Structure formats: structure tokens, C-alpha cells
Amino acid sequence: MTLLTAVFAAVISTVVWYRNAPGDEMKVSILCFMYWGASLMWLVDAIFEYAELREAYFTPEPADMLNDFFLGISVVALGLVIWVVILLVKDPKGAVKKVLLKK
Amino acid sequence: MGCFLVPTTEAVIVTIAEHVAEKKALSSGNREEALKEVQAPKVPFTRKLSWLRNMLWGGSGLLAFEHVWHGEVVPWFPFLTAASDPADAAEMLHEMSTVGVTMAALVTVVWLGMVAVSSAVEKKAAQQTAEEAESKA
Numbered sequence: 001m002t003l004l005t006a007v008f009a010a011v012i013s014t015v016v017w018y019r020n021a022p023g024d025e026m027k028v029s030i031l032c033f034m035y036w037g038a039s040l041m042w043l044v045d046a047i048f049e050y051a052e053l054r055e056a057y058f059t060p061e062p063a064d065m066l067n068d069f070f071l072g073i074s075v076v077a078l079g080l081v082i083w084v085v086i087l088l089v090k091d092p093k094g095a096v097k098k099v100l101l102k103k
Numbered sequence: 104m105g106c107f108l109v110p111t112t113e114a115v116i117v118t119i120a121e122h123v124a125e126k127k128a129l130s131s132g133n134r135e136e137a138l139k140e141v142q143a144p145k146v147p148f149t150r151k152l153s154w155l156r157n158m159l160w161g162g163s164g165l166l167a168f169e170h171v172w173h174g175e176v177v178p179w180f181p182f183l184t185a186a187s188d189p190a191d192a193a194e195m196l197h198e199m200s201t202v203g204v205t206m207a208a209l210v211t212v213v214w215l216g217m218v219a220v221s222s223a224v225e226k227k228a229a230q231q232t233a234e235e236a237e238s239k240a
Contacts, residue, residue, distance in 0.1 A: 037157070045106070
């Protein structure tokens with residue numbers, strides 16, 4: 001479930017990036033790389049888990065599934081927070097600087 | 104358990120390599136070459152390295168959060184709960200050498216694919232530019 005949530009986040013962020021490409025004023029590419037990196041790593045985790053559990057991997061307990069989904073949503077939220085912090089620090093539009101220097 | 108430490112280590116190495124490559128390209132000896140790289144329709148290698156860096160840092164950062172969530176990483180020494188027990192530590196090292204190494208390898212393979220696609224696009228663009236210049240002449 002965590003893998004699925006991360007993959008959906010990666011796909012959505014990639015579509016958003018592509019809509020504005022080749023421009024990347026909002027630094028959405030950072031979000032894409034972050035979610036794709038995490039998705040690839042969780043894919044490996046899933047493959048190893050599948051090798052151990054076999055078909056039981058596809059029939060998780062509802063409580064585990066809910067916990068994994070909650071984790072996935074939290075991971076997406078953390079990714080968004082990291083992206084916002086990077087965006088505000090890099091300030092590609094110079095908006096933060098303008099607001100701070102405004103008299 | 105500690106699988107995210109392998110891609111994190113690779114991320115540190117890639118970040119250092121990127122800084123070294125950037126400095127080298129901008130050093131007085133290679134300044135002209137660096138400027139040429141920026142002017143030509145070619146993606147600089149440091150930018151390609153930044154794709155790998157972002158994937159590794161992003162992925163291992165979010166994976167580290169998952170380990171905190173599961174109580175495998177704690178904010179006190181030795182930070183990894185498995186490290187305090189020899190049996191758990193052995194299991195953690197085994198996981199790092201299998202799952203962790205595979206994670207780092209898969210991200211690197213995907214990045215190599217991206218670099219290959221990018222190089223192919225660059226080549227095609229260079230060919231088109233050369234053909235256009237020939238037809239004009």
C-alpha cells in the first residue's frame with residue numbers, strides 16, 4: 001500500500017511537471033525525483049517481501065493495509081513539506097525576497 | 104531495518120562527486136570547456152548527476168521516515184534498534200547487503216537508462232542541427 005501510494009504520488013507529480021515543462025519554476029522536478037526514488041526503493045522491498053511471503057503478500061490483514069496506507073499518505077505529506085521548504089529556500093520567483101524586503 | 108543506509112551512503116558519494124565535477128568544470132583550466140558545455144545543446148554531466156542525487160536523497164529520506172514509523176530508527180544511540188542486539192544486528196547487516204544494495208543498484212540502473220535516453224536525444228538534436236546547417240549552406 002505504501003508502494004502504491006508513492007507510485008501514485010510520483011505519477012501525479014510527473015504529470016504536473018510535464019504540463020509546465022520545459023520550465024520548472026516551481027521545482028516540481030524535485031518532487032518527481034523524490035517520489036520516484038522512494039517508489040523504486042519500495043518496489044525492491046516489495047519484491048523481497050513477495051519472495052518470502054509468496055501469495056500471502058497480496059492478501060494482507062485489513063489493519064496492516066490501513067496502517068500501510070496511513071504511512072503512505074504520511075510519506076507523501078512529508079515529501080510535499082520537504083518540497084515546499086526547498087521551494088521557499090531556493091525562491092526561484094524571488095517572491096520570498098520581495099515580501100521580506102517590502103516596506 | 105537499515106536498508107536505507109546503503110542508498111544514503113551512495114547519495115553522499117554522488118553529492119561529493121557532483122561537487123568535485125562542478126568545481127573541476129569551473130576551475131581555470133576547464134573554464135572554457137565548462138562554458139562550451141553550457142552553450143551547446145547538451146545536458147551537463149553535473150546536471151545528470153543531480154538526477155541521481157535527488158532520487159537517492161529523496162528515496163532514502165522517505166524510507167528513513169518509514170523506519171522511524173516502524174520504530175526501527177530512534178533518536179538516541181545507537182539510533183538503529185537492531186544495533187543493540189547482536190542477533191538483530193546480523194540480520195540488519197544481511198538486509199543491508201541484500202535489500203539495501205538492490206535498492207541502490209536499481210535506482211542507479213534507472214538513472215543510467217535516463218542518461219542513455221538523454222544522450223540519444225542530444226545526439227539526434229546535434230544531427231538535426233548539422234543537417235539544417237548543411238541544407239542552408
